[in-house]
Amino acid sequence: MDPIIYSEAVYRFILMVATLGHGILSMPVPTDIPMCTASETAQYNLTFTGKWSQSAFPKQYPVYRPPAQWSNLVGVTHSSDFHMWQRNDFASNGVREFSEKGEAWTLMKEVEEAGERIQSVYGILSAPAVVGGTGQMSTEFEVVARHSYLSFLVRIVPSPDWFVGADSINLCDGDQWKDNVSLELYPYDAGTDSGFTFSSPNFETIPQDKITQITSSFPSHPANSFYYPRLRHLPPIAKITLTKIKKSNHQSPIINLPMEPTQSNQLPTGNEIEEKLINTPLDCEVSVWSPWGLCKGKCGDSGVRHRTRYILMHPANNGAACPLLEEERKCSPDNCL
CATH class of the missing domain: 2.20.100.10 (Thrombospondin type-1 (TSP1) repeat)
Structure with a gap:
């Protein structure tokens, strides 16, 4: 399978959703959730770093047909009353299609409908696929006080229905925007496919399971590609860094369309990124x-x-x-x- 690239139709759809969402009047938010009272918009740089190396994850590490890689990142800036996905909840059809196939059309349609129904979506962002298990992609986006949350997904390629991501990162702290947010990312199972290994054939889960985090001991099956019984915890498979870069008075959300993935997405060498090399022991x-x-x-x-x-x-x-x-x-x- 080749690295996943959005079609021109999806590009246009992303722009349409963002344009429609910005023009919708705000609705009241729940009173039990801390309100963001920042007076200005904020612009952030998002950097996704893949840490899926053969030394850190030696078991069944995919080296061909296809080799280990990451899909495009798809994200949404939104209010507290919207969830793109949630742990221990059922994946939507859009999340299902993205986690299994890397297809984002249905997911974008769901975002559009949420924006029209509950006026919860401010903008959509995306970043290019990474050719390789270790590499980087980045993009910029904008948030406002009413829509101070970020959620995103990146599909693990190849995999049955596995992904990494975050649900509702709040970038606001009272009346101030956070300068930096950094999260280690771990694999999730969308609960829609029953494969145990990276290269498992499609085997639909009936009935559908809830989204669960994959750990070194769960699922507790020796065939599982992430099953490392000697480890208490899996090493992080990726990392997301959000950096506030400047104040912005733009009147429309920033939309960054993904580029075609290239080898330039590979991790820099030398001291540009200080990451300790992880060597996970794999028993015979x-x-x-x-x-x-x-x-x-x-x-x-x-x-x-x-x-x-x-x-x-x-x-x-x-x-x-x-x-x-x-x-x-x-x-x-x-x-x-």
Whole structure:
């Protein structure tokens, strides 16, 4: 599968939604949620950094058809009464299509309908796909006091229905905009596909499950690509950094359309990004023993029979070495007359 690129139709749709959303009158928000009273708009730079390296996530790391990579980022600036997605809730059809296929049309339609129904959406933002598990993408966006929250999704490619993202990051603190926000990101399962591995074929989950965070022990199945029973916690698979760059008096939300992904999205080298290299130990995994073979030997003497097993997963990063793959034991030869 090639890196995911939005079609021209989606570009136009994003612009249309943003234009419509900005022209809608505000509605009252719930009184039990802290109000943002910042008097001016704020502009932020968003930087997404992929940390999905083979050293940090050695188990079944996808190296081809397709290799590890990230989809476009799709985000929304909104009020407190809107949720693009929520942990422990069911994924919408739009979130389902995006997490499974990287298709954003239905998700954008849902955003448009929410903007028309509850006047909760201010703008839509997007950033280009990253060619590789480690790399960066960035964009800029604008927020206002009535719509001070940011939510976004990035699909893990390849995967059944896995993604990273954030739900309702509040960029406002009273009457001030936050200067910096940084979040480590971990994988989520949209609950719509039952595959265990990055390259699992499509196998619809019926009935649909709720969105859950994937951990080193959940789902607790050895076939799971993120199953590392020796770890208490998975290392972060990505990171998002939000930096307030300047005040803005623009009268319309900023929309950044994604570019075609290129190799220039790869992580800078040297001291440009100070990230400690994570080496996650991967223990050897072997199959169950085969049945014992026939007893071989001369009649009247003790014979020997064998059984074998094979390697399912080779160790990596100083993980436990593989045990013996063959055993023998004494026996009485078969078919002696």
